[in-house]
Amino acid sequence: DSGSVTASPRQQDTEYLCPVQIGSPAQTLPLDFDTGSSDLWVFSTDTPRSEVNGQTVYDASSSSSAKRLSGATWKISYGDGSSSSGIVYLDTVTVGGLTVSRQAVEAAKQVSSSFSRDTSSSGLLGLAFSSINTVSPNQQKTFFDNAMPHLDAPLFTADLKHNADGRYNFGYIDKSAYTGSISYTPVDNSQGFWGFTATVDGTDVTGIADTGTTLIYLPDSIVTSYYSQVSGARYDSSNAGYIFPCGSSMPDFSFNVGGGGGGGGTVTVPGSYVNFAPTDQTGQTCFGGLQSDSSIGISIFGDIALKAAFVVFDGGNKQLGWAAK
Numbered sequence: 001d002s003g004s005v006t007a008s009p010r011q012q013d014t015e016y017l018c019p020v021q022i023g024s025p026a027q028t029l030p031l032d033f034d035t036g037s038s039d040l041w042v043f044s045t046d047t048p049r050s051e052v053n054g055q056t057v058y059d060a061s062s063s064s065s066a067k068r069l070s071g072a073t074w075k076i077s078y079g080d081g082s083s084s085s086g087i088v089y090l091d092t093v094t095v096g097g098l099t100v101s102r103q104a105v106e107a108a109k110q111v112s113s114s115f116s117r118d119t120s121s122s123g124l125l126g127l128a129f130s131s132i133n134t135v136s137p138n139q140q141k142t143f144f145d146n147a148m149p150h151l152d153a154p155l156f157t158a159d160l161k162h163n164a165d166g167r168y169n170f171g172y173i174d175k176s177a178y179t180g181s182i183s184y185t186p187v188d189n190s191q192g193f194w195g196f197t198a199t200v201d202g203t204d205v206t207g208i209a210d211t212g213t214t215l216i217y218l219p220d221s222i223v224t225s226y227y228s229q230v231s232g233a234r235y236d237s238s239n240a241g242y243i244f245p246c247g248s249s250m251p252d253f254s255f256n257v258g259g260g261g262g263g264g265g266t267v268t269v270p271g272s273y274v275n276f277a278p279t280d281q282t283g284q285t286c287f288g289g290l291q292s293d294s295s296i297g298i299s300i301f302g303d304i305a306l307k308a309a310f311v312v313f314d315g316g317n318k319q320l321g322w323a324a325k
């Protein structure tokens with residue numbers, strides 16, 4: 001089996017949403033595919049009206065294939081302070097023509113305000129490792145884990161784009177989607193993430209490939225030296241990050257993966273991607289897409305990095321492949 005689904009950018013590439021069919025008859029919800037978490041959770045008819053703000057909701061009671069997973073609950077919180085929690089159904093989930101029956105669909109009974117305010121997203125589809133799924137007492141598998149045995153190849157690929165529709169494919173590598181060769185590097189999934197090591201300016205950086213996080217968070221030394229090239233750039237505590245004049249032309253940011261014998265491959269993030277967004281209405285000052293990981297404890301290669309590459313998440317061989325495009 002295989003599947004292929006469009007990933008549409010929202011709010012200047014802040015997140016990417018994909019249509020997902022849930023239940024019988026199918027209910028289509030736009031979900032944020034997230035390689036940095038492992039819960040498939042959705043706004044639902046169980047979500048308080050006061051917390052629903054235009055989102056499409058999942059109604060288990062109108063799905064003939066929905067079965068309540070009795071006694072099961074879930075609760076998740078993210079580093080940005082957002083959170084959600086609720087109950088669990090098993091139902092049929094289809095992504096780009098690829099169907100998993102009896103997928104754990106986590107219906108929200110509570111969502112935090114930042115999710116309520118995000119009117120375009122009906123929830124998340126976790127694509128990290130099932131070891132960090134939050135369902136209790138019996139942990140549930142991700143859509144990819146459930147699909148993997150049926151896939152032509154045990155992998156999925158992410159092809160996110162700047163201000164344009166991209167694509168997630170499951171079970172195959174589309175050779176027309178990238179240029180040159182794919183450089184592979186081993187994955188450390190000990191923390192449940194797609195962890196890997198890249199080299200930035202000759203320095204090894206161990207981080208995670210995370211489609212659910214918008215920005216890139218790297219060690220202070222790397223970030224400070226990057227912004228030292230931009231006149232007027234400075235760390236601003238009120239914005240809790242590096243800012244700079246919006247008219248600045250930003251240097252490209254490159255990292256190497258799979259450095260082994262073959263020299264590995266270089267991913268180059270165009271400077272324009274690092275000029276992420278204005279900090280206020282005046283549009284004078286802009287917030288950087290590259291920020292320090294010092295308050296996080298882990299380096300994150302988020303959407304700003306991922307949309308500069310064609311990325312293979314290989315669950316069979318526990319490796320990450322990176323190619324230019």
Ligand SMILES: CCNC(=O)c1c(-c2ccccc2)csc1NC(=O)CNCCc1c[nH]c2ccccc12
Nearest residue numbers: 015032034036037078079080082210212213295296
């Ligand atoms: C900013 C979101 N990212 C994180 O919190 C995060 C952290 C993390 C931990 C501490 C402090 C800051 C970040 C480590 S791994 C990691 N990655 C994830 O947690 C991936 N899932 C993010 C889901 C998510 C949280 N808030 C959103 C708002 C819009 C769309 C998606 C989201």
